[in-house]
Amino acid sequence: MNTQPLLDASLAVQIHVAAVIPAAILGAHILIYPKGTRLHRSLGKVWMVLMAVTAISSFFIHEINLFYGFSPIHLLSIFVLVSIWRSIAAARAHNIRAHKAGVIGMYVGGIGVAGLFTLVPGRIMNTVVFSGGPSWMLLVACLAIAALLAAQRHYVLRRV
Template identity: 75%
Template sequence: MNLQPLLDAPLAVQVHVAAVLPASVLGAYILLNRKGTPVHRLLGKIWMALMVITSLSSFFIHEINLFYGFSPIHLLSVFVLVGVWRSISAARAHNMRAHKATVIGMYFGGIVIAGLFTLIPGRIMNTVVFSGGPSWILLLTLIAIAGTLLLQQRLASRRI
């Protein structure tokens, strides 16, 4: 891995990656753990904010210019913004089935599928992930996971 292409990238790309990396780890953590707890609600709010930042920042990224600076990938950003609104509305209405379906769709559509598109040859993340150098992204991911676990432990100890 080589972070230099990311460090040389436009600010919008850097903001986008800085929001989506913790969102990917945090989202997986939330999806795999107990729902409805105060910790779930807090981490969910943080995840939603990260997803909004990720989506909004994508509108300033125009590497693939198919239609006035935008590409079909930008449709995923619209999907995520609508999904944030729908999932919050569903949770407030106590419609957990709709909330769950929307969040899972946002995670897999907005992070997993969109993330796979970033690995296409010629894209910045392809160069970051598949070129030589230290594995900084792996290190940052491990730090994010450890931070999330510490936050959960701290919040859980306050509840007792």
């Protein structure tokens, strides 16, 4: 892993990555653990802010210039901003089904699918993850996710 390309990137890219990485980890935690609790609501608010920062910062990233500095990925950012609004409104209206659909759509599309596209050769995150020395940060992230999944399994088995 080589973080130098990220450190050399524009401020918008750095802000984007600084928001999306904790959003990915926190989002996984929120999706795994019990819903409707005070903790879920508090962490959900933080996650929504991180997703908004991620989406808004993307409008200042113009590396793929297909249409006046914008690309189809910016449509995903609009989708995320609209989904934030709709998911919060659905939660406040106690429409859990719509809230859940919006949040899962943002996580899978906004973090999962978009994240995979950042690993395409030639992109900054491809260079960060796949070049340089050992990928210890990637290993730490995988171990953290595995620990969350193991904790969830233990929690579910304990409740049964």
